[in-house]
Amino acid sequence: MSAVEQIADWRIFQTAETIATVSSTADTIHLTWSDGRQSPYDRFWLRDNCSCAACYLASTREQTFEIVDAPDTLAVQETELDAEKALLVLWSDGHRSRYDSGWLRINAYDDARRAERRSASPSPVLWGAARADVLPTFAYDSVMSDDGELLRWLVAVRDIGLTLIQGVPTEPKTLLGVAHRISHIRETNFGTVFNVASKPNPDSSAYTAVNLPPHTDLPTRELQPGVQFLHCLVNETTGGESIFVDGFAIADAMAQEAPAELAMLTDTPMEFWNRDSRTDYRWSGPLISRDGEGHFSEVRFANFLRGPIDAPTDIMPGLYRALRLFQSMSRDARFRVERKLAPGDMWVFDNRRVLHARRAFDPMSGNRHLQGVYVDRDELRSRIRVLERELGA
C-alpha cells in the first residue's frame, strides 16, 4: 500500500513489543504481539482513530473526520505492516489509515491493557499522626525556578494531598506567583485571592476567630475547589493552630472498621447551603465519593455549611450514626496533624481530600493574616502531564 501522512500527536506512544501477526474479519482486526498478548480492534474504533491528514486538522491536531460519516458497511479490506512495523489498513470505501505500533499497543482496549491502565493510575499515599513523616516540604526558590522540583511538588499534591512550601516572601499576593506555576486561579464569590483574617461583618465563619472544625472549602459548589493554597503572612495570635486530616485515611479506616457506616456516607447525598445575603449556594452530594474504579475520590464536608438532610425516614437514624462517627474520627488524634503556621509558610493541599481545621484564637492577642487561592484538579493534572512530557519523566 502507499504511504499515509499522519498528523503527529504531542503524546509519544512507545512500546518494546512489536506486532507478531495480523488477522482480520470484516468487523475486527486482531493483533498478536511479540509477548503473546492478543488485542482486538473494532472497525469503527480503528477508523475513528485514523490520524491521517484528511481526518485531522494539522494546525490544531484535532479530528475533523466524524465517525458517523463512515458507511454502515465499513469493512477491513486489506492489512499490511510497513517497514516501521506500523499497521496499514485499506478500508472498503477506499480510505487508507496508518497506525503506529506503539500507539496501537498503548491505546488498545483488550482486558490486559485495560487492567494495566487501571493499575498505572496514581494511588494516594495515606497519612496521619503516626505517618506525618510522609508529608513533604519544598523550598519556594526551588519550586519557582526548577521545573523538576515543580513536578515533584505537584506529584506530591496529587498523591499525598498535603505539602508545605517554606520561605515564601510575605508580600501580599506572592502566592499568585506560585499558583501560576500551575495555571490560572479558580475564582469564587470570595474573590481571586481571599484574605483569612477576623473581619467586622463576616460572610463566613472562616473570617471570625472561632474554632473551625475539620472541613473542605466550598462543599456548597458542584465542584469543590481542587487545590487550596494557604499562605501565612502574619501569625502573632494566641491559638489559631492549623490542623490537617487526611479524609481518605478516615475513609480507608471506615472501610475496615465500620463498612456499614461508610456505605451510608458514600450512598446518601447530604445538603450543603451557605447563608449569606448576597449569594445562596446549595449543593447536595455524598460526604465520601468513590471513582468508577471504586477508589476514594472525594470528601465533601463542612459542618457549618450544612443544610437539613433530605433522606428517607428509614435511613435517617443510620445516616446520623455514620455522620457522627465520621465527625468523631475527624477529631481522633490518630488522623490529625497539627501545625502552627509561621510567616512564609504556605500549605498547598487537595481540598477535595484533606480536611483542614483551625483552633479558636484570641483576636486581641496579635495580628493573624493568611491569604488563599484555589486551583482546580484539572489544571494540576494537565500541568503534571506537560511537565512529564517536557522532562521525559
Added chain:
Amino acid sequence: MSAVEQIADWRIFQTAETIATVSSTADTIHLTWSDGRQSPYDRFWLRDNCSCAACYLASTREQTFEIVDAPDTLAVQETELDAEKALLVLWSDGHRSRYDSGWLRINAYDDARRAERRSASPSPVLWGAARADVLPTFAYDSVMSDDGELLRWLVAVRDIGLTLIQGVPTEPKTLLGVAHRISHIRETNFGTVFNVASKPNPDSSAYTAVNLPPHTDLPTRELQPGVQFLHCLVNETTGGESIFVDGFAIADAMAQEAPAELAMLTDTPMEFWNRDSRTDYRWSGPLISRDGEGHFSEVRFANFLRGPIDAPTDIMPGLYRALRLFQSMSRDARFRVERKLAPGDMWVFDNRRVLHARRAFDPMSGNRHLQGVYVDRDELRSRIRVLERELGA
C-alpha cells in the same frame, strides 16, 4: 418552657398549614399537620437543626454546634407548641430548641414532602426546529437595569437553555458587564474573555475557519463550563452561521426511539483529550448524564476533542452504534436551530445541555470576531435564588 432565641436564616419558610398534634417517643417526634400529613423527625436530625444562639454564630448564621457532641442517649424529654405554634423541645441533656412550623413543614423528610420537593425542581423546556418559538429574546438595556427582567432571563437560561440578548454594544469586553449581572467569570486556559476569530497559530479548531460540528465547550474538564456567552462584535464573512442543538431534546428522543443506544451513552464513559503543546487536559465521562432523580442533567461531547475510547471489547460495537446515532441526530434538521449572528447579538446558553456548531466560513470574505466568557451553573442558580428572595418571586 421558656423562650429560645433563634438565629434568623436568610430564607423564609412559610406554610399555610399548622401543627395539629405532637406526639413523641424518645427517638422521634411525630407531627400531624392541619391537612392530615404526618411528618416524623429523628432526634438527631432535630437536634442538628437547632438554630438557637448557642448552636449558631449570629454574625454568619452558620452552625457552631456539632451533632457528634450530642450524647448517644439524647432523647426528647418534653414538647410544647408556643403562642406562635412553633415547636419547643426540651432535650434529655437540658438543651432547649425552638422550630418554626413553616421551617418544619418545608424541611420535613416524610415521603410526601420529599415527593413535593422533587416535583418542584425546575424541568427543562425542550426545543428544536419545530419549537424554536420557545426561544426567548431579551434586550440588553432591560437586562442591565431591571432586576425583574434579569430574573426572567436567568430562569430562561436555566430552563430553556438558550437565550438571545440583542442590542449589546459592540465594544470589546461588553459581555463582562452582562456576565457580572450573575457573578464572577469561570476562567480557563483560554483566558477570562476568549476571542473567537481565525488565528495564525490556533490552539483549538474554534480559532480556525473550519466547520465546527455540534459540541459542548471543554468536555476535557471534570466540570464543563455551565453557561456560555457568545457576543458578536463583527460578522462580515460568507458562511459561519451558528447552529444550536438541544442535547436534552436528543436524549429525550433517544429514550423513545432508541433506549438501548441511550443506555450505552449514559453508562459508558468516553475519553476527551485536548492536543496542545502547553496543556494536556483529559477527562472521561458519559456523553449523556442523568441526575439522582433520573432526569437528564448533562451532555458532554466535542468530536474534535475525543481520545481513543477505553471500553470493554464486547460493548465497543454497540457503543459506536450509539455514538453514530447521536451524531446523526445532532445533524438532523428537527433538532437544529440555525442563525447568522449579527453585531450586537449575544447568545447565552447552557453549555452542558446545548450543543453549538458553526458552519465553515471564508476568512477572506470579511472580518468575524466573537467574544466569549463562561459562568458556572452554581453562580446562575445562586443568583436566581437571591433575586427570587429579593423580589419575592
